Structure formats: structure tokens, C-alpha cells
Amino acid sequence: MRVSMRWLERHVDLADVTPEQLCDDLTLSTAEVEGLERFAPSLDDVVVGHVVSREKHPDAGRLSVCRVEVGEDAPLPIVCGAPNVAAGQKVAVARVGTLLPGDFKIKKSKIRGIESHGMICSVRELDIGEEHDGIWVLPESAEVGQAVSRALGIGDWVIEIDNKSLTHRPDLWGHRGIAREVAAIYERPLHPLETTLPEITPGTPPMDPWPVAIETTGCSRYVALPIDGVRPGPSPDWLRWLLLAVGQRPIDLLVDLSNFVMLDLGQPNHVFDRNGLERRGRGIVVRNARAGESIETLDGEMRKLQPSDLLICAGDEPVALAGIMGGEGSKVAETTGSLLLEVATFDAATIRRTSTRLGLRTDSSARFEKSLDPNLPMAAAGHFARLLAAIEPAARFPAPATDVGDWQDPSTTIELRGDRVRTALGKALPNEEIRHILERLAFEVEAEGSPDEGRFRVHVPSFRATKDITLEQDLVEEIGRIHRYGQIEEKPLHFDIAPPPRDERRQLVRHLQDRLAGGARFHENLSYTFIDDALLEKLGDLDLPHISVINPVVQNESRIRRSVTPSLLPALETNRRNRTDVRLFEIGKAYEPEHANDRGEPRERHLLGLAWAGPRPSKKAAYHENRLMRLQSILEDLVRSWGCHEPRWTAEGPRPSWAHPGKCLFLELEGPAGPVAVVADLEPGLAPALGLSGDLDSEVALAEVCLDRLLEAERGGTGYKPLPRFPGIKVDVAIAVPESMPAAELIGLIEEAGRRQVADIELFDLYRGRSVGPGRKSLAFHVLLQSEKKTLTDKDERKFLQRLGKLLGDAGGEIRGI
Amino acid sequence: MNPADTLEEARRRIGTCDDLDALKEIERELVGRKGIVASLLAEIPKLDPSERKARGQEANALKQAILGLLKERREEIEAGRLDAARRAEGFDPTLPPPRARRGSLHPITQVTRELEDLFVSMGYEVLDGPEVELDHYNFEALNITKDHPARDAQDTFYCDEEGRLVLRTHTSPVQIRAMEKREPPFRVIAPGRVFRQETTDASHDHTFYQMEGLVVGKDISVAHLIGAMKTLLRGIFGRDLEVRLRPGHFPFVEPGFELDARCPFCPSGCSVCKQTTWIELLPCGLVHPNVLRMGGIDPEVWSGFAFGLGLSRLVMLRHGIDDVRHLLDGDLRFLEQF
Known part of the structure; x- marks a missing residue:
């Protein structure tokens, strides 16, 4: 809201107050000043x-x-x-x-x-x-x-106050309200304002009060004042200059005066042409709109209405969208001199709903939705009439004002304990000062019990009581802000010392982040929670249940992800353009609406997504130089370093849509009911859709780890093993087997052949080629044989190899010379 | 060859030898088991006994002399080798080392960790809360009723027509969730992702990060709040910053404040503080009695303060990032810098 200093001076003396000082003081005591500028x-x-x-x-x-x-x-x-x-x-x-x-x-x-x-x-x-x-x-x-x-005499300073900082203060939407704050801050009197209605001068024939019927709960008070003898024309200079200063274009006397009263007292009002009203039907009716009804507002827009909207009607015909904007038919005709001033109180929530739905925010609706004081309409009508009479001596008021509605005075009384104020602010404010501050803000304060007790009954005036001040705590704020928070000395908090509870989830997150960003050289990414429909369609996941927002910012990005790894996919193409090797991870939340609890909260999962893309390895690369296998070993490292043992890989599990149908593995741990992680090559059909074909042709390995399951996994040391007493022997053995034999089976045979002397087996080569023949492969292992009873000898090695050779022979394999 | 000539020859060969292996070869030829000196000695028994002693002494002296020469030369060669090793010929101190490849943590993660560590060291618990949140926690329980104008300020993503489920617009719902599960006194923080339904530009994104703080105890006051906020700022900026508290309206606190800090980036006005020398950093306040009640805590017995800190904004301030959208667009050229 724009506030003119010259305007404020109509209500309070600003002598010796510089504009900068005023801005600082308003900011520190009342509301946020966003700007100060010189008018013209x-x-x-x-x-x-x-x-x-x-x-x-x-x-x-x-x-x-x-x-x-x-x-x-x-x-x-x-x-x-x-x-x-x-x-x-x-x-x-x-x-x-x-x-x-x-x-x-x-x-x-x-x-x-x-x-x-x-x-x-x-x-x-x-x-x-x-x-x-x-x-x-x-x-x-x-x-x-x-x-x-x-x-x-029109030099002026204009203060811009942030509207958001006034949402709870209906009283500050006019200059008088701001002036009341200024008066309290500087301890100066607020000038009195005469707002009683001027004398009625009955015409001939004498006129009855204008009939008004309220047929809705959305209007608690309606004041209607007939006015005669005013012809539209320009406003006097003083009025024009003040309106100009706050950025309102002067139009004509009636419009300007209506705006002036609104900007002065914060009470919107509307001037109707009585002839126009009478042509439509005698009497004002305030009612809810009927289904299918519509109204053309002053801005020329046709507005479709709903039964929750409020209408001002002449007879049955709508002439204004109550509290928001007049109807096209409500304009004051140039020649008429017979008018009707409307000043009313409408229900804040009703106005807000209509104005939000229609996207029609006006100075009027902005004020009504803050819950205006129902005492204001009569004062505003009086203010309008008195100003008009002073400007336009020909103005007459031919009938008493109509004043209808079942409004109640919201002013209230709150018990206030001085001790409570002192405790909450952390400052020993004397009772006298508490009382003095409240009185400066127009609260009436009565001491209860003996004066030293510091118990008060505080009477809250109606303009503060509609919404803002209802509790003792609200009064604490009033005292604090006028006293100034800057006058309160800081105090240290005192608590019993106790470490916060163990936070495994946070430890795990940090562990994963550090491990990945460290040795694994992955970059942590954070991506949006929304997931693009086009991506879901490519993945074939569009039909999966998703939480979606009904008002997305980007049209096709309304769905909330139910998995984190897909969020990383779009980043691969751009990054592959700039970087050869792209390693990204993200830890985030994902939601599954099909598993909602009885409060309607969808199941939340905490997931780690990994994506690794880069050029395909050369033909000569060793068996483990592909990203899938390297990602497997990264995952093993993550869970082992977290303290989990014996990670097991299996090909059986719920394959995600992005995973290669054949090259997809699940990591299982002791504890959780399902796999902790899935790792896979990218489904080959997706590469072109993700821009990872042609010149960006990439090998892409992906993984997703469920943190919730990882937290369920068993952890803890395997215990200390005594150091071997006897040296072991390292046997390197290359074995040719049919393609169909899985490595696990082969490793089983080696263990069997070792008869519990096998301390370690490590694959170091996988070879296919002419020397092993078609349909066969060769796997080479380092095998460590060790005994707890003796030093093993060449003889033990020979026996092991003999046993292995025999077992292999039975399985169609053989030991190759190394 | 007579011993004198032999010594002369030995001196020449040893003196010109530059290599330890070659020197060993020379040693073998001269004083080895089948070397020249050995052959001289072998001839002694054949000599006239009167000559034997003298020739023997002569041969031994020759051997000693040669061994001396060899030792001396060996030391020279070794010293030369060390010298050569120390000369570091061809070493270019400006040659760039191979690029050290590393991964990185997102700047949001980095600042979150710093703050978590700071608060944990003061006995705060770190909490997590859902991003898809019930309207009850995001609004109702925070004293923001259905038609409250404050809902305007928080353009909300709604997940259903009834508005029961929303994307949380702030981390404040964690306040209620924390109160429901705890007995006072307690102190918690809750960093996390929040959402506002607004068009994105360089300084606004619909998704960003905040950190909530909540302290509940006996007789918690504005004075405590000021103290805690100063400690927080000291943790963030590494020094004491002047602060000011001014009224700010948030329905879930009463009184509510905006806490401004003296701009840490300039002495007298810059683009960060929009020439005001103050930066608006922390909305905060004493917890509204209604909110305590919604969390099952008796406001007559307990009181508390709460604050919110914009983590995305803090990251941008700290690193001078000019476009908030970089934070979430997954570009390695951005991520690698942290």
C-alpha cells in the first residue's frame, strides 16, 4: 500500500519526523516498508x-x-x-x-x-x-x-508498505490506521475525525429511507445513503494531489471521493445512480448468485457466477459483484444528480473465495478479505457525506441512511498478566509501561486487583478485534513491537545436557554421499520432484499410480516421482555432450499413492538413484571394465562399508522399466524382506529416446538403492579372526567351461576341491576366444589355500588341482595351463 | 707384465671406468681368483726362494694398491650417480599433473550439513518430514485456516480437488509432527525441500530448500530467540553480525518477526542487500498458543520459538550464484564446482 506523508498529516502531527525516520520506525514497529520515494x-x-x-x-x-x-x-x-x-x-x-x-x-x-x-x-x-x-x-x-x-504545498513523500505484511491488519489499509500507529510510535495525539452523518434535508415530497434487504449471511451490515444535487465534475486540487501521490488517477469528484474514503479509512464503498437503480427495481437486495447467473463487471468482462458469490441487486437485477467490483450498469450517468452511497460489511472468506476464483483482485476485495470492522460503514458514510458537503455545497441528503444487518460489535476484553508479558519478551517491563503502550494503541486498560499485581483487563477496540487481537499473546506482540524488539537483550538458552537420539537415517545418508562423492567419484545431483509425462511415457510408466498436483507450473509436469533413478535420466544427454564420463547420484523421496495409510498419506520412500554413462568399453577391455560390473562393486562397497555382510546378487526381482531385461541384478541383505538395490544396464530401447544414441552412443548403468530397506539390514562386525599361523599358498588357475556354466557354480567346485582350505577366491580374468573353442569360456582365479594346522606344500597344491580337475571333468570343464 | 706396468694399466682402466658393473669386471680381471694379481702370485712358488718374499710382497702391494684404486673409483662413481640423480635433469616443474578426478556433494547438502552439525552440537535433533503433506499439517494445525489470506502468500500445489494433500509450502509442518511425538522440553531442526506454485525465473524456483527450527521449553522468550538466532548467524557467516528484529506476520507464531542481519557482503549497500545494508534472513517468532495446542502441548505450561531459514537462498548468497535454477537442473558443469 502506498502511504502519503501529507495525507498522514491530516491525522497526526509529523513535525520533526523525517521520511527516512518514519520508514525505519514503521518497519521496526508496524509493517515492512518496501520503498520511499519523493512524489513528482x-x-x-x-x-x-x-x-x-x-x-x-x-x-x-x-x-x-x-x-x-x-x-x-x-x-x-x-x-x-x-x-x-x-x-x-x-x-x-x-x-x-x-x-x-x-x-x-x-x-x-x-x-x-x-x-x-x-x-x-x-x-x-x-x-x-x-x-x-x-x-x-x-x-x-x-x-x-x-x-x-x-x-x-504539494511536496510529498510516498511510503510503499508491503501488502503481505498487512494481511492480519484490516485497520492498516487506510491512512488513518497508519496514522494511529504513527501516533502510538511518537506518542502524539491522533487528530479527532468527525464522521457523524450531516443533517438530513428532506425534499418534496419527503423521501423514505432507501429499502435494503439482506438475503444472505455473507453481508452483515449494509448502509445506504441517498444523496442529491451532485453533478459529476472534477475534484478539488487538494483531493487530486493526494490521490496522485498514492498513485490513483483522479477521475471525477464521486469516484475520487469514493477512493479517498477507502484509502483514508480502509472501508470500500460504492456510489450508485439512483435513477439507474430505480429503472431496474426499487430497493437494494443483497443475495447470493443463482446457479447459471452472470454479471458484466465494470471492466467489461462477463463473469459467470456460482451460488457462493454475493450480488448487490436492484430488485432482482444484479448491479454489482458485492465487495469486488461494480456492474457495467451501475455507472453514474453524466447528468444525474441523484445518487445512492453504499457502505457495507461483507464476509471476508466469501469475498476472498469469489475474488480468487474469478482472478479479480481489486482494492475493495483486498480490504474485505481482511475482515473489516463492521463499525466502519456508518463512519465511512458520514466521512464521505461531510467531505462531499464541504466540497459541493449543493449536495443534499434527502433521506436518513438505511442501516441493516445482523452485525455484532467484535470488540472484546482480554485478561492480560504482566508477568506473562515479561516472561514472553524476556524483559522486565514495568506494569506502568505495559499499560502505557496499550493505551497509546487505543486499547482501554483497567487494572485488576491491586495496582502492583500487574493484572489487566484490556478492552480491544473493534477495528483491532475482527481477527488480529484475540489472545493474551496478541497483546504481548503489541507491547513488544511498540517497545521495540531491539531493546531486548539476548539471553542464552538453558537446557539439561543430553545428546540427541541416534539418527541412523542421517548417518546413512552422509555415509552414502561421502562414499559416492569420494572414491567412487560420483557427483551429487538434486532434481525436481515432478517428473515429465513424456519421460514416463517413454518408460512405459504413465499408467502407474502417481500423486499429481492439480495446478502444475509446467503443463506436463504434474506427477510426483515414485522412483528417483528416472529423474537422473534426462540429465545424461546434456552432460554427455559436455563430459565423456557422467556419474550422478541423488538421494531423494518418492511417493506411492497405492500404499496410503488411513490418514491418506501416500507411502514415502527414501531412495538413492545412480546413473553412470560414458563411451562403451573397447573389445579388448577386461571382463570387469564395464559400468554395470563397476557399479555392482560400488554398491557392494556401499553396503559393506555401512557394516552389512554377505551381499548376495540375484537375477530375480521386480525389474524397473529402465532396466535391461537380461542385465539386471538385485542386491539382497540379511534383514529386509526384499532387495535393497537393483542395478542394471539401461534398457536398450530407451537409448534413442534419451538422446544417448548416434554420436552420444553410451554405455549406461543405472541403480537404485532403497534406504528404508538398507536401514533394516543387519549390521555389525564379523568379529576378530586370529591371524593365520601358517603361510598359505596362492594358486592361479584358469578353467575352461561351457558357456552355460555360471561362475557361481564354478566357484562352488573350487571350494569343494579345496576341502575347507580355500581361504579366498578372486576372479581375475574372463576370456572367450579361439584357444578355448566355441561355446566355451575361460575363467581365471587367484585361489588362496591355507590351513590352520600346518604349512601347506606343493603336494597340497597338486592334490587340490587333481581334485578340481576331476570335479571339472564331471562338469564338462578342464584346467588350462597358465 | 711387471707389477709397475700392471699398476699403471690398472690405474688407466679404473680411472676411465664410469660404470659399477664394468668396474666389477675390472676388479675380477685384476684381483679376482683368476686375475692378473692371482697369476703373479701363482708364479711365486716357481721362483728362486730368495726372490719369493720380495715378489710376494710386491704382488700383495700391487693388490692393495689396485683395491684402493677400485674403492676410490667406486665411491666416485656412486657420488656421481647421486649427483646425477639430484640434478633432476629434464624435470619441468610446470608440467601439469594428471587431472585429479573427484566427485562432489551438492552445495545444498554442504550447507545443510554445516547447519546440522552446528545445531546437533547444541543438542538439537535433526528431523525429516514428508514433502507430500496433509493440509492439516501444512496449514490447519499451523493456525492457517481454509480462507486465511496468508494462503495467498504461499502459492500451493494441491494434490487433489478437495485440497487434503498438498506439496508442503514450508518446512513448518515438521513443527507439529515433532510436537506430537515428543514431550517438552525439546529442540529440533528440519531441513528439507519445499514447493511454491509460481513461475520460475532467475530468482524464483517452484522447488527450493528451507530449514525449520523449533525449541519448546519453560519460559522461552524473545530474548532467547534473539540469542539463538545470533548463534546461528555466527555459525553461518563465521562472525558476529548485527541483527534487528521487526514485526512480521506468520499465523503460526505470535509475536512474529522478520530477522534482518547486517549485510555481510558490503559496508554501505550492495546488490545483495538492495542498498539497504540489511538482508532479510530469518522469519521467526514465539510459537502461537494454538499451534502448541494442536501439537498436544499446553501453552500455559510450555512456550517455544520457531524459525525458518532459506537454504537455497543461503547457498546462492554464499557462492554468488546468479540463477536459482542451476541448483536443480543437473548440469555437471555446475555440480563439479562444489
């Missing part, structure tokens, strides 16, 4: 001039050559193109060197051979109006040589 700053530079003489330009018929007295030694010669310039006028003169709006600097110039030492300005050139037909003629009384702002 060019008026501070432009001076009042007196046109001493005006002659026609000898060489240009439309131009005048003026001599303008500006309080300097000699009048200035100024060439002027305006048709209305005349000798004897007081005008606004921009002298040489003056900077006008639009970065326009006045220079000494020659116009058609005649020197010009300045410019006589129009209002548009000064950015204070639209008119550009002629120069701005100032009142006769303006003192020559003075700055225009000073001469006219």
Missing part, C-alpha cells in the same frame, strides 16, 4: 514563473516568445509552443539545467533564431497528469521563484 520530484526543481509578456514568434506563427519572471535578475526569454500561454499567467518553468522526467535536460537553445532559456511545462511533461493540450497554469497566489511543490 520534478516539481522540486521546476519554479513558479510569471509571464511578463508574450509575443508572436516572428518566424513561426504557432510559437510564442515569452519573457518570464522567475525571481532572477532579469526575466527569462522562453519560446513556448502552447496555445494557451498568456501574459499575466503563473506557470511552471523548467530552467536551464533542470532535469525533467524521462531524463530530459533543459538546455539553452535557439528556436527559429530566437534564444530560449527554459521551458514552460505541461502537466504531462512533469509526469503528474495526462493533459498535453497546453501549459499548466498555476493559481494566481503562487509565489514567483519558488519551487512549484513548495509554492502549491
